[in-house]
Amino acid sequence: MNHEHHQHSNQHDHHGKGGHDHADHYKHDQKKSGGHAHHDHHKMMVQDFKFRFWWVLGLTIPIMVLSPMIQHFLDVDWRFTGDTWILAILSTGVFFFGGKPFLTGLVDELKKKQPGMMTLIGLAISIAYFYSTAVVFGFKGDLLYWELSTLVGIMLLGHWIEMRSVMSASSALEELAALLPGEAHKVNDDGSTEDIPVEDLIQGDNVLIKPGEKIPADGIVVKGETSVNEAMLTGESKPVSKTKGDEVIGGSVNEKGSITIKISKTGDDSFLSQVMKLVKEAQESKSRTQDLANRAAFWLTILAITAGLITFAAWVLFTGQSLDFAMNRTVAVMVITCPHALGLAIPLVVSRSTSIAATNGFLIRDRTAFEEARNLDAVIFDKTGTLTKGTFTVTDILNFGETYSDQEILKYAASLEKNSEHPLAKGILEKAAETWEPDAFDSIPGKGIQGKVNGKSVKVVSPGYVREQEMGYPNEEVEEISSQGKTVVFVIIENELAGAIALGDEIRESSKKAIDALHKMGIECIMLTGDNRQTAEYVARELGIDQVFAEVLPNEKADKVKEVQDQGKKVAMTGDGVNDAPALAQANVGIAIGAGSDVAVETGDIVLVKNNPQDVTSLIHLSKSTYRKMVQNLWWASGYNIGAIPLAAGALYVWGIILSPALGAILMSLSTVIVAVNARFLKMEEQ
Template sequence: MEPHSDQPELAQEHPPHHDHQNHHAHMAADFRKRFWIALVLTLPTLVLSPMLQELVGLREAIRFSGDLYVLFGLSSAVFWYGGWPFLEGLYGELKSRQPGMMTLVAVAITTAYAYSSAVVFGLTGKVFFWELATLVDVMLLGHWIEMKSVMGASKALEALAKLMPSDAHKRMPDGSVKDVPLSELAVDDRVLIKPGEKIPADGVIVEGESAVNEAMLTGESTPVNKKTDDKVIGGAINGEGSLTIAVKGTGKDSFLSQVIDLVKQAQESKSKTQDLANTAAKWLTVIALGGGAITLFIWLGLMGKELSFAIERAVTVMVIACPHALGLAVPLVVAVSTALAAGNGLLIRNRSAFEQARNVQAIIFDKTGTLTEGRFGVTDTLLFSQDIDEDTLHRYAASVEANSEHPIARAIADAADNKFPIENFRGIAGKGAEARVEGKDVKVVSPGYLREQNIAMTDARVEELKAQGKTVVFVLIDGQLQGAIALADIIRPESKQAIAALKAMGIQCMMLTGDNKQVAEWVSNQIGLDEYFAEVLPQDKAAKVKEVQSRGILVAMTGDGVNDAPALAQADLGIAIGAGSDVAVETADVILVRSNPLDVVALLKLSKATYGKMIQNLVWATGYNAFAIPLAGGAMYAWGVLLSPALGAALMAASTVIVAINARLLTLSRGSDATAAMPKGKKAGDSQQQIAKRAYELYEQHGHQDGHTKQDWLQAEQEMKKNGPQT
């Protein structure tokens, strides 16, 4: 299933965004065309300009009868054709009573054209058509570059839209497979995805197993193993297996479509920093126009200079003051940061709240499903006899529990890769289960069973585990108590690392949970929290957030976005984590696609980096104008320093380009250490081929920039094959 050659199906479902993109593309093409035509007309204009002829000493050699009229004709073409976008912009800005950069440019070139034309037809003075022509050229070039920069900043959205294939292999009721357009897919349709193909819609796997690459959607570089009942996202790339899915989301309801909408809304939303830039631009317009008038008055009225000199100074002031760089300073950073975040699984819904993230002083995490995985897992194993080792105890217990659907039983069964065959499985009502394993009678039971059978348990370690809020079950083999297994909600391996990183940034880390104090204290101690709130009911979570806010600090709340909705809304920054394909979390300011607390760290770092880029651009744009305007007005004339309108335009365009490049240099810091990116343990079921594939992917991602050679990584691959990926 290859993407459509022109426009993917999904792209057609977002006409406003693509109209916006087409508008930028049309403007870029128009500025490019006008620039080249104006540049061609500028060359003879330069040759015929008296001022340049005198500068090179060829005035008499080049001059001919009527040359000024030819110069007027060429300059008129440049003014009306090349300068038309600015004249049109002047009308629009004055009509809306919002004078800005178009007003400045239009006034500058109109003043130059009108004055020079008057000189051609009899007024005493100097013509500076060449300044007019080069000014228009530079302005057109600057706008062309700006439009290309804006288009480039939004390319991530087009790339997302192109992720969708054009058709799907639909399984028909008679068992046949028919290729149909995506628009014909409906919820609960069965779709076949072949190895290497793109998944055409959100869905649930009903048949097959494969590794799925979701990198463009979630930022997760390693393919994720998917099996029956797992969710898949439209646009992800299927690996080596064949899958059949039941469609659950198409068109505007799909994950990818919602991502595109969220990113587009965020890019178009204005932030407080944007408002600051707009305010500065308006003041700069007033300063430029007022400065031009004052410059004209000083040189003409007070200093007694000729009209041509005074007008040239006034024109240069207005050109220098054009707030192109200022107008571009914030929007470009917004576009780049939003697209960058989306590509890494961080979906920004509220720009103002995202900017505020840099000032967050405390983060409150919901426990279940956020800091923990929300499922039972084995945390501790105790042995009461030297006749058995830990691995064997696990295998015995897992073999019995593999036949039970109880959550605790499933957790014990999942803790052992290899199990023994069993006989005579029997559940012990409310107390556990038993079976014959390898000829032995094995029971996995609760503390209640021990009390019922009068089996003494005096090991202090058991009480310690219970004090931590863990569930403890016991393993009896042939009637003898051999060991105990403790279970708890599994703490995510990234949680401790994320908390350490946040505390290093000076942020207080807290936790909300409905669990009892013992469980909360254990989790808190394990990952290094500053504070926790236990036994908090869902309806009371928002009140706890408000309580922390009452301390006078800026608070972020991180939860799963469902029962945490009131708390997310109450917080200064609401972060929904692990939203998966359910991205439409209305109460969250930011949605993190993956269930990874480290993404919270990445989010705050991106907020700081984004704000830093905005401030850098604003300082550059306003600082440049503060320096250049007096220079353009002739403040250093006594030292022989003067800026011509053309040079002023060139410097202004350079300022714009610098701002654009600076915005594009924004990056998302996730750490570049290749060894840190290594998987920490070999997953169950990993084949040698999968391990080798991961090693090669790690080389491609990290090897080059970290100075490793390909041979280094091939050697690492061999070690991984022997010992698993922990090397």
């Protein structure tokens, strides 16, 4: 039972602090207590509400059948000797077992002097229970046990629906740690190698990394040369060449040759650990928005208590009415204020909007952030993999003579590139319709590759090689393509400069539409990338981006987001790489591209499953529609109460109009139906 109390105390603490925001509560606490442990704890809480709900539902059926008021309404008479005592016993179970979360919450909220939803529910069920029990013992009035049981049941159902719909398993830090391999090939002093756990590596150790393996820790190349894919860590789409003396980052992937590195940083000092630290700090410092329902409950609680006290005092002190009449009026006021509809107003809309979002290609992981999306002033996009496809594609073929056609130049280059593992080679091969088998193949260190294809000598080389050989080519045309951030390789056939092939990171078709749609909504669009400024500026011009942050180091990305936030703007960050994770966490709304790294997906508040930037505009529209629907439901739930309170208090008594506790309870049920139906009308098209 102590554990059970601990569970609900946590839940109620959260309600008292300002909201039903279980997702943000979970995400915040996870950093303190560990992902799996808190996930299990949260899951237990969901199961607990579910268990209590089914028990209360089972007890509510006989309570309804035995209630004189329900029998009168159905025009039946099932009364028998001792039926009120059975009602009292069953209702006692409902009150103490089913109502325990709310009673505990009431105590916690009052201790903190922050009355909210739990206080309102706790007061309502307590008044209904003790008033009805007094009636059983002879007090003149109506039994409201059925009102007690239905209120507890609906509140448990509301919490169960809400918690289940927003529960998420945020494991960003685990995903980051998973980037590192489990073992490393340590090179001993005698030249032999042994596999040891990565955590056993110390500064100064020499480690062998084979092609295709992940680099186990930060270090410096002491032997060999290769190209390393750092896209997941730095955002740079091109593999980076590494030779003796160059630094490599733990978690990046060795693409080509075998290298030996000397470990320079391990543990907390490593680059990856620093990124993990940034993610943790940014997530923990994220501000919370107060839950709408809790604010409504706070004022409704104040109103209910005040109205109840005034009603009781007015009837007893100023009208000379009997004590039981005054008590009935007071109970009617408190029953009218029972938040049947208020308890479901938000959860039903949340559940509906979460379902609509998933159907349309994005998953809501943090409800608070999703609701915040309606107020965005700026959206920051990562370039590589978000606005662009993140892969090299042939964009241009330049022909410098008449000997070979464009397709022949591409075919010769692709045939030679068949033996290369370089990403540029993959881009050329994908473009070529067909290839020959090369007769010979060799690399030109640092410059390119050469060999025999279809009986001819062929070279695919860098601009540097062409300049060294003093081969002439149309500089202006090549420089214009290079200014667009594209990579140009030259094709030499039989010692003749036949042409050049340009490759670039292709811009997504949907990116331009997304930027245009955001501009129409009055939202500023910003690009944030680790890529070079020339490439970034070109993509920005093509898309109509308002502002560009280029050549930004991974540890600076979150700072850039904060810089925009410091201008008083609410900011969304959209990205897919590990280097984007701190920025995703820092932003008011973190939007992860689904095909990106697991850590970006786990750090994001919203995940775009279809990798479509246009979904950013869709989620903003849905956020606005959801908020409007929530406000409508809260007006139905709270406004209904406010309007009925004077009637329950007996304001129209002089004209013979009086609202009994029983009639008040029935009318309150109607507002619940209205709220449920209204939530179902939420649609994606609402804008």
